[in-house]
Amino acid sequence: MTGFRPTAFEGLYGRNHRVCSTPNAPHRFILSTTRRVDLNEQQQLCDDVGWSRLPIERVRLALENSLMVVGLWLHDPHQPRLVGFARCIGDGVIEAIVCDVAVHPNYQGIGLGKQLMTYVLDALRSQQVNRVTLFADPDVVEFYSAQGWELEPQQRRCAYWHED
Ligand SMILES: CC(C)(COP(=O)(O)OP(=O)(O)OC[C@H]1O[C@@H](n2cnc3c(N)ncnc32)[C@H](O)[C@@H]1OP(=O)(O)O)[C@@H](O)C(=O)NCCC(=O)NCCS
Secondary structure (H helix, E strand, O other), X not given: OOOOOHHHHHHHHOOOOEEOOOOOOOOOEEEEOOOOOOHHHHHHHHXXXXXXXXXXXXXXXXXXXXXXXXXXXXXXXXXXXXXXXXXXXXXXXXXXXXXXXXXXXXXXXXXXXXXXXXHHHHHHHXXXXXXXXXXXXXHHHHHHHOOOOOOOHHHOOXXXXXXX
8 A cells, every 4th residue: 555645744743834846756755843853864965965064062052043944855755865955044034044954965956956945934934934145155056047046246245254
């Protein structure tokens, strides 16, 4: 019996989970803000997309202090695997910033990143947060603009400070 019963995922991913639409993929992918993101898996995902690591304790606190942490899971009934991630920081009322959007290279290009962003925005809307900002890497700007994100006009209003 291979019937498709989304509610069967509730125990693993929480009530607010969303099953991704990936018609030609052999796996199921699930988005959730409820299922806890394992720090080591999150760090591995950062490695896999080529990001440099931060001290794990700082990452733990950053996740704890985030407004929202979204995991994208490769479904397995016994051991779901984290294959995508995003988080938001903000006041939970008006403003939010989306950070650390990533999909594992093995699963890029099948629409998961786009669904991850839709899920993030829907979750923010459900909190009535309607001013959302993100800072895109130059080679990813098109990914966001194709989804309706507006580019900051003429780069005149954005300030960015980052000490390495
Ligand atoms: C950027 C990223 C999240 C996209 O995820 P993905 O699952 O591959 O994206 P999708 O398959 O949902 O692609 C959706 C659309 O965006 C396009 N797209 C994907 N990556 C893109 C990129 N880097 N630049 C421009 N367009 C891109 C796809 O071609 C697709 O177009 P279509 O709707 O016309 O078919 C993923 O490539 C990633 O994790 N990259 C490494 C980490 C990173 O750079 N994160 C962003 C930091 S700002």
